[in-house]
Amino acid sequence: MAEKGNLLYGQSGGPTSVINASAYGVLSSALEAQKQGKLGKVLTARFGVQGILEDDISPLSAEQTERLPLLTHTPGAAFGSCRHMLKDYEEDETEYLKILEVFKKNNIRYFLLNGGNDSMDTIAKLDKYFTLKAHYDCRCIGIPKTIDNDLPLTDHTPGYGSAAKYIATSCLSIDYDARCYQKGRINIVEVMGRDTGWLTASAGLANIKDQAVDFIYIPESPFDTADFLNKVEALFAKKKRVLAAVSEGIRDQGGQFIAESGAKDAFGHAQLGGAASYLSSLVKNAGYPTRAIELSLAQRSFSSLASKTDVTEAVNAGVYGVKCALKGQSGQMVAFQREEAKAGYQISYVLVPLAKVGGQIKYLPPTMYDAKTASVTEEFLDYASPLIEGEAQPEFCLGLPLFF
Amino acid sequence: MAEKGNLLYGQSGGPTSVINASAYGVLSSALEAQKQGKLGKVLTARFGVQGILEDDISPLSAEQTERLPLLTHTPGAAFGSCRHMLKDYEEDETEYLKILEVFKKNNIRYFLLNGGNDSMDTIAKLDKYFTLKAHYDCRCIGIPKTIDNDLPLTDHTPGYGSAAKYIATSCLSIDYDARCYQKGRINIVEVMGRDTGWLTASAGLANIKDQAVDFIYIPESPFDTADFLNKVEALFAKKKRVLAAVSEGIRDQGGQFIAESGAKDAFGHAQLGGAASYLSSLVKNAGYPTRAIELSLAQRSFSSLASKTDVTEAVNAGVYGVKCALKGQSGQMVAFQREEAKAGYQISYVLVPLAKVGGQIKYLPPTMYDAKTASVTEEFLDYASPLIEGEAQPEFCLGLPLFF
Numbered sequence: 001m002a003e004k005g006n007l008l009y010g011q012s013g014g015p016t017s018v019i020n021a022s023a024y025g026v027l028s029s030a031l032e033a034q035k036q037g038k039l040g041k042v043l044t045a046r047f048g049v050q051g052i053l054e055d056d057i058s059p060l061s062a063e064q065t066e067r068l069p070l071l072t073h074t075p076g077a078a079f080g081s082c083r084h085m086l087k088d089y090e091e092d093e094t095e096y097l098k099i100l101e102v103f104k105k106n107n108i109r110y111f112l113l114n115g116g117n118d119s120m121d122t123i124a125k126l127d128k129y130f131t132l133k134a135h136y137d138c139r140c141i142g143i144p145k146t147i148d149n150d151l152p153l154t155d156h157t158p159g160y161g162s163a164a165k166y167i168a169t170s171c172l173s174i175d176y177d178a179r180c181y182q183k184g185r186i187n188i189v190e191v192m193g194r195d196t197g198w199l200t201a202s203a204g205l206a207n208i209k210d211q212a213v214d215f216i217y218i219p220e221s222p223f224d225t226a227d228f229l230n231k232v233e234a235l236f237a238k239k240k241r242v243l244a245a246v247s248e249g250i251r252d253q254g255g256q257f258i259a260e261s262g263a264k265d266a267f268g269h270a271q272l273g274g275a276a277s278y279l280s281s282l283v284k285n286a287g288y289p290t291r292a293i294e295l296s297l298a299q300r301s302f303s304s305l306a307s308k309t310d311v312t313e314a315v316n317a318g319v320y321g322v323k324c325a326l327k328g329q330s331g332q333m334v335a336f337q338r339e340e341a342k343a344g345y346q347i348s349y350v351l352v353p354l355a356k357v358g359g360q361i362k363y364l365p366p367t368m369y370d371a372k373t374a375s376v377t378e379e380f381l382d383y384a385s386p387l388i389e390g391e392a393q394p395e396f397c398l399g400l401p402l403f404f
Numbered sequence: 405m406a407e408k409g410n411l412l413y414g415q416s417g418g419p420t421s422v423i424n425a426s427a428y429g430v431l432s433s434a435l436e437a438q439k440q441g442k443l444g445k446v447l448t449a450r451f452g453v454q455g456i457l458e459d460d461i462s463p464l465s466a467e468q469t470e471r472l473p474l475l476t477h478t479p480g481a482a483f484g485s486c487r488h489m490l491k492d493y494e495e496d497e498t499e500y501l502k503i504l505e506v507f508k509k510n511n512i513r514y515f516l517l518n519g520g521n522d523s524m525d526t527i528a529k530l531d532k533y534f535t536l537k538a539h540y541d542c543r544c545i546g547i548p549k550t551i552d553n554d555l556p557l558t559d560h561t562p563g564y565g566s567a568a569k570y571i572a573t574s575c576l577s578i579d580y581d582a583r584c585y586q587k588g589r590i591n592i593v594e595v596m597g598r599d600t601g602w603l604t605a606s607a608g609l610a611n612i613k614d615q616a617v618d619f620i621y622i623p624e625s626p627f628d629t630a631d632f633l634n635k636v637e638a639l640f641a642k643k644k645r646v647l648a649a650v651s652e653g654i655r656d657q658g659g660q661f662i663a664e665s666g667a668k669d670a671f672g673h674a675q676l677g678g679a680a681s682y683l684s685s686l687v688k689n690a691g692y693p694t695r696a697i698e699l700s701l702a703q704r705s706f707s708s709l710a711s712k713t714d715v716t717e718a719v720n721a722g723v724y725g726v727k728c729a730l731k732g733q734s735g736q737m738v739a740f741q742r743e744e745a746k747a748g749y750q751i752s753y754v755l756v757p758l759a760k761v762g763g764q765i766k767y768l769p770p771t772m773y774d775a776k777t778a779s780v781t782e783e784f785l786d787y788a789s790p791l792i793e794g795e796a797q798p799e800f801c802l803g804l805p806l807f808f
Contacts, residue, residue, distance in 0.1 A: 015584050047586045076580035083585075165803055173705040176480035176807060180419050181487075182451045208802055296697045301577040305708055307803065388803035399569055399711065399792035400613055403580060 004037075005109020005138075007325070008057065010045035011077040011145075012084075012115030012122065016159025017166075017303040018314035019145045020078045020404060022114050024071035025318020026143065027060065030110075031068075038326055043106060047080035048113070049122060053095060055102045067404055072311055073394035074404040075301035081115075086122050089129045096129050100136060110139045110325040114318075116146035116157070120333055121358030127331040128355070139325040142333035142354050143317050147300045149198035152362045153352040154335035158317055161310030161387035163299045164202030167191055167245075168388060170295055171203045175212035175243050184240035186232050186283050186290040190276035192299050194249035195219055197364040199299070202384055203245035204376035214242050215374040219249035220363050223258050228279065229286060231374065236288060244374075246275050304401045308390025313347060320349040333357050345386035408441075409513020409542075411729070412461065414449035415481040415549075416488075416519030416526065420563025421570075421707040422718035423549045424482045424808060426518050428475035429722020430547065431464065434514075435472075437730055447510060451484035452517070453526060457499060459506045471808055476715055477798035478808040479705035485519075490526050493533045500533050504540060514543045514729040518722075520550035520561070524737055525762030531735040532759070543729040546737035546758050547721050551704045553602035556766045557756040558739035562721055565714030565791035567703045568606030571595055571649075572792060574699055575607045579616035579647050588644035590636050590687050590694040594680035596703050598653035599623055601768040603703065606788055607649035608780035618646050619778040623653035624767050627662050632683065633690060635778065640692060648778075650679050708805050712794025717751060724753040737761050749790035 009026045011019055033039040041059050045051040060068075071078060089096045103111070113123040120142045127140035144151050149160035171189060178185050193199040197218025206212040214235055217223055232242045250258045259275040280292035317334045324332065332351035339346040368380035395402040411434045415423060437443040445463050449455035464472075475482060493500045507515075517527040524546045531544035548555050553564035575593060582589050597603040601622025610616040618639055621627055636646045654662045663679040684696035721738045728736065736755035743750040772784035799806040 011584070015581055050586055074580065075577045076582075077584035080586065081584040168804060169708055170702060170706070172804060172807070173479045173707065174701050176478065177419055177701050177705040178480075180415070180481035180485040182454060182484065206804065209804055209807070291701070293700045294698065297578050297581050297695070298574060298702070301581040302574070303577065304573055385802060390803065391800055396795055398612055398789060399794065400572055400576060400610065403576070403613070 004040040006040040006043055006107050007110040007112070007322070008043045008045060008106070008108045009079070009112045010048045010052065010114065011079050011081045012048040012113055012119035013081060013146065014116070014300060015075065015077040015081060016145055016147045016300050017075055017162035017306045018158050018310050019114055020071040020074045020076070021311045021314035022143050022145060022158055022318040023078060024068055025315040026112050026114070026322055028068055029319045029322040031060070031065065033322065033326060039110070040107065043108065044079045048082040049084045049086070050082035051080065052102055053098055055105070057102065057106055070395070070402055070404040072315060073303050073306065073392060073401060075303040078404050083118070084122070085118060086125050088125065089133060099126065100134050103136065103138060108138060112141050112143055112321050112325065114143040114145050116144070116148065117151060117359055117361060120151070120354055124331065124354035124358040131331070139328065139330040140354070141321045141325045141329065142357070143321045144333055144335065147199060148193055148196055150196040150362045151357060152360045153357055155338040155347065156336060156387055158310060158314035159300070160198065161307040162303070163199055164205060164384060165307040165388035166299055166302050166305055167199060167202045167295060168205035169305060171243060171245060172206040172209060172212045174293060175206070175210070178241045178243065183289060184236065186236055186242045186288050187244070188276040188280045188283070188290065188292050189243065189245045190274050190292065190294040191245055191247055192295070193219065193247045195361055197247055197369065200245050200247040201364055201369065201376045201380055204381065205384055205388060208381065208385065212243060213245050215244040216376060217244065217246040217250050217374060218364060218369060219247050219251060221369065221371040222253045223250040224253070225258070225282065229282060232283060233286065233288070246279060248275055250275050303392070304394055306392035307388045308392050309387055311392045316349060324351055331355065408444040410444040410447055410511050411514035411516070411726070412447045412449060412510070412512045413483070413516050414452040414456065414518065415483050415485045416452040416517055416523035417485060417550065418520070418704060419479065419481040419485060420549055420551045420704050421479055421566035421710045422562050422714050423518055424475040424478045424480070425715045425718035426547050426549060426562055426722040427482060428472060429719040430516050430518070430726055432472055433723045433726040435464070435469065437726065442730060443514070444511065447512065448483045452486040453488045453490070454486035455484065456506055457502055459509070461506065461510055474799070474806055474808040476719060477707050477710065477796060477805060479707040482808050487522070489522060490529050493529065493537060503530065504538050507540065507542060512542060516545050516547055516725050516729065518547040518549050520548070520552065521555060521763055521765060524555070524758055528735070528758035528762040535735070543732065543734040544758070545725045545729045545733065546761070547725045548737060548739065551603060552597055552600055554600040554766045555761060556764045557761055559742040559751065560740055560791055562714060562718035563704070564602065565711035566707070567603055568609060568788055569711045569792035570703055570706050570709055571603060571606045571699060572609035573709060575647060575649060576610040576613060576616045578697060579610070579614070582645045582647065587693060588640065590640055590646045590692050591648070592680040592684045592687070592694065592696050593647065593649045594678050594696065594698040595649055595651055596699070597623065597651045599765055601651055601773065604649050604651040605768055605773065605780045605784055608784065609788055609792060612785065612789065616647060617649050619648040620780055621648065621650045621654050621778055622768060622773060623651050623655060625773065625775040626657045627654040628657070629662070629686065633686060636687060637690065637692070650683060652679055654679050707796070708798055710796035711792045712796050713791055715796045720753060728755055735759065
């Protein structure tokens, strides 16, 4: 291996409020290592693996380097992302050969890919290919990222805390808004999460202050429409307002998405019928004032209200990834390990094998959710509360946040 | 008039991020006046005029008084609101007699109503009734409030700046999110505003930083669907992503709401079809990747990102209202007058006659919007930029904002 190999950083999958904070961690510590003579060039791929396949790789410009700290509060994926999946190389080597060619040409000896389940699968496959087939020396390290919090072998994922903070704050604000009329309303808030309930569960954090969120419905627990209507109607009769948070991925007993069933039943059109819209139309037909609210992209992009804990950990994950790569580690993902600490919440950064992470899904455990009352348990609140702690302080100019 | 009459404060109409900041201004300065022996009790009505009609009026509790400063960052309408309209008293005196009875019983000699167009109409009518018919001595002062910014005789309204800041920040974040994929997307963001375009125009503030918002459509300008599709398709071909901000109240040449036409044409159901959903379905049918995003209640309730300018002015409007009432003014609304100042943006607080405000609507002037390019003009940006300046610093605890 060339002593001063180059480092390549890429982003992959859906953006989060803090994936660029991890980019900052990776790139700033890589530049530092470069200064110390431990590293060649610091490169980024445009649109992740897509960019690698097209040899769309470039060193950080002087302007980018100067503006690097702004990454810590910039939404989106600053270097571009993609959802490109690699086949097994035994099945089809074409893309692997292309990537190998680009890596060799650019003398890339350290590769850090920042992404979720599918991206960890991609880098795991590349690591395996480089090691077992191509015998090309390259340290492959995965930096976790997903608002869904569904990566295994890590206490949580960067991006989740900020999304959870936005969701809980929004629900709290929506409840305060609903309180203002004597008439009341049944608000149904739709939260992201097609397969797992971590995000929707975070709505329950709003209840630490006040009873703001009355019911929570997650994909892991079959959704019973009749029971839902009974619950909201009974509570509305008593409390005169109801807030239910539902995951976009809630399914009936048969595994069919509620959103899809709704879209088909009522409008014959799949695109518009979100789960909340559908349930809200049922509530309206039953004669109640109601509103469907889709939190939509803000969940993953409202970096102006990011969790400070999340931003800090996202940066640290990037820094730790570079450190491990330079030490010669490969085929690993940076993970968070929660420590038993008297002082409260504390995290250690560790490595876990990429092969055990890629393509796997971590569901919300049954001990964190009570299907009977449609609410989260104390165990969940204890788990999630520290993750939304602290407010990121983005720089503002002319009333708007400054981005990279 | 009894020398130590009591003061009543009520909220009315839809909430904003800062109506409670005005409540703080009114109540804290009323309590101060009370201490100085200038005022009797400080009372609030539950659910505004509705509460007055039901004699649901109470003095501030000790706990409320202690927690008063939290009002400056609390969404909703902390004392409850309503949308109750009064008929002319010549037509039907019933409710006026009831209100008069409650006012006399509670010795209310100062009445401050915090609301928008309809609420100013209500307090104008009450002032007229007290003066001309009942000969009941009561100082009636309106405190403006509406995210819609459509009150006449005032430079702008409290609530608008914070909503504008949220809308511009959201559009900027959504654009950064959209940049991350090579494939791109046509995002259609739906903004509140059934009659006027002030709110949707504020999306244009995002362009001060960057070209984030490509097209803006407002209710004042007839919406041409074919022209819209041509515009977004042409730009998408060039730029690979488009962000259009549309008002919920956009109408066709014939004055029919686009949202309604959409709902009827495609789904036969009015409730779900917002303007953005409908336009997004057209874009999808034309073969483009697209997403409809309704900013929904967050526009008026996301007080965690309120404009500091807006919060300050909302408090000041309340303080000034009490000051004027105690000086004997009546039948007036507090208004903002923008001063020609070398140092930049500067506001004076003045009074304008309620009779000239109530029920009137201030539209976005043609000089602030260019229908041909579907964008706002420099004149609008110069007008609106100062209103989103500064970040309110709400108190947080356990990762969530502290509310009243």
